[in-house]
Amino acid sequence: MSERLKITKLSSAQADFDRQLDALLAWDSVSDSAVNQVVEQVLVRVRDEGDAALVDYSNRFDRRDVASMAELEIGPERLQQALDNIGEAEREALRRAAERIRDYHEHQRQDSWHYEEADGTRLGQQVRPMDRVGIYVPGGKASYPSSVLMNALPASVAGVAEIIMVVPAPGGELNELVLAAAALAGVDRVFTLGGAQAVAALAYGTETVPRVDKIVGPGNIYVATAKRAVFGQVGIDMIAGPSEILVVCDGQTDPDWVAMDLFSQAEHDEDAQAILVTPDSGYIDRIKASIERLLPTMERADIIRRSLERRAALIQVQDLAQAVELINRIAPEHLELSVADPEALLPKIRHAGAIFMGRYTAEALGDYCAGPNHVLPTSGTARFSSPLGVYDFQKRSSVIQFSARGASELGRVASTLARGEGLTAHACSAEYRIQADESSNS
Structure with missing residues (x-):
């Protein structure tokens, strides 16, 4: 019999609740001095040596055996081939998701505007898309065609002239769904590059990789550190930390549903954070029982277990009003309001990346096909940041006459x-x- 899962249980009535919660939430994804040193070396070398450095790093870090950048670029024919050859169900799912994501982001498009004063003075704003952007798509532990759609489609809707995609291909392995998503989303060029060297290539440009105006998309600690380092040379979307979910429940949702919602973020990696907040102490016990029963059925059970034991929490509060206070304090990436009347809570929520309303709205739908972007602020940055959108790929000029x-x-x-x-x-x-x-x- 496997060892019982140890998940942190907290109560807002505890004397040391604030201290324990702060410790649970603490996260700095780019503070490691050793990582900073490696990233700095990579950035300098790619800036100075260009393609030669990219080939060398790809062979060393991604276990490749290539002689030139030509072997690291994927042409449009190969992307279309992937889209044509995947299964019909997968192709239809990608198309349906892409359609919904594009439709949602069409509503975000901002147009130029102006107004004229009585004396003839004219003031306004000219809105223009960026010329070229780079999207980083994670590889390694998992492949994310959904990230391709979520990063590329808003740029396309904004009118960006050229979209460059970088994606790691460890051992030369390519994910067909990722390539198919790139074809569907209108990506112009794809390079099988990863890590800090991919960020450096997009930021500085090389003989083969064009320099971009902005880099978007999540990655590991080396990618996050590199994005922070090149900010100013190029724009970036955000420094993404581990995935997070906060579920607020009144105790009436099927506990298996909520347990699986918590798993859906915990399975990303060991640093992901899943938190339940409820005023019902008995419901916490029911959730714990569901977690224990369902965990062995998960393909990524080991990752989920480590995530739950390291960073998860089951928190009892006095009532839903106190739950809202906790929401605004945590400022979660994903927030599920699994309650009878989510509309009553919505006006009081000031800080959250995406808000999923009601018992039937699983966060997983937002990851793939709801329409709104799944690139969201993490680690409490929803206090001052917003989801990725069309506005991230447009720039504005003031017009004064x-x-x-x-x-x-x-x-x-x-x-x-x-x-x-x-x-x-x-x-x-x-x-x-x-x-x-x-x-x-x-």
Whole structure:
């Protein structure tokens, strides 16, 4: 008989609850000095040596045996071949998911706008897509065609001219669903590169890999550290930590459903975090029983077990009002409101990456085909960050056009403020446009 699972159980009534919760939530995915040193070396070498460094790192880190970058690029014909050759059910699932993701993100598209004041002054904003972006798709422990769709389709909807994808291929193994998703999402070029070297290639460009304007997509600690290091050279979406789920339940949802929802994030990796919050102490015991019974049936049971024992928690609160306070404190990546009236709680929730409403809305649907993006802020960053979207691939320019009358009138305001700051040239520049008789200007 296997050893019983040890999951942290907490109560908001405990004297040391705050301290224990803070310890449970603590996470810094890019603080390891050894990792930083390796990443810095990789970035410098790829920047200085280009393709040669990429070939060498691919052979060393990904167990490849290639002589040139030509062997690390996958052409469009190969992508289309993957889409054509996968099973009909898989192809239809990818198409249905892509359709829903594209439709949702079409609603996010922002257009240029302007307005005109009474004196003819025109103010506005010009919205334009980025020229070229890079998407990092994880490989290794698992392959994620859903990540291809979630990263590439918003860029496509935004109107990005060229989408470059990098994906690790350890031992040269390629995932056909990932390639098929790239074909379906309109990815322009694909390189089988991973790790910090892939981030460096996208940030600096090499003889073969074009430099991009922004890098999006999750990866391991080396990828996250590299993205942080190149920020400023290029844009990035976020520094992604381990996957998280917070389920708030009133005790009336089938405990097997909730246990499996917790598993759905725990199976990502050992650092993933799954938390249940409920006012029903008896429900915690029922969830624990479901977890014990269902865990042995999971293919990734060992990963789930380690994740649950290291970072999971079953938390009892006084009521749902206190549960909402905990939600806003934790700011979870994924939040399930598995309660009778989720609409009553929604207006009170200030911090969450994605909110799944009601007992039937499994977070797993959001990972694949609901429509909203599954690239979400983690580690409490939902306090100031948002899901990946079309707006991440658009940039905005302010448009300002003064009439003669407007320039004369506002010139006096600018002059006063500029002289107050001691910036005489600013003041004079504005004053040159001031007319003696403003009423004669139009």
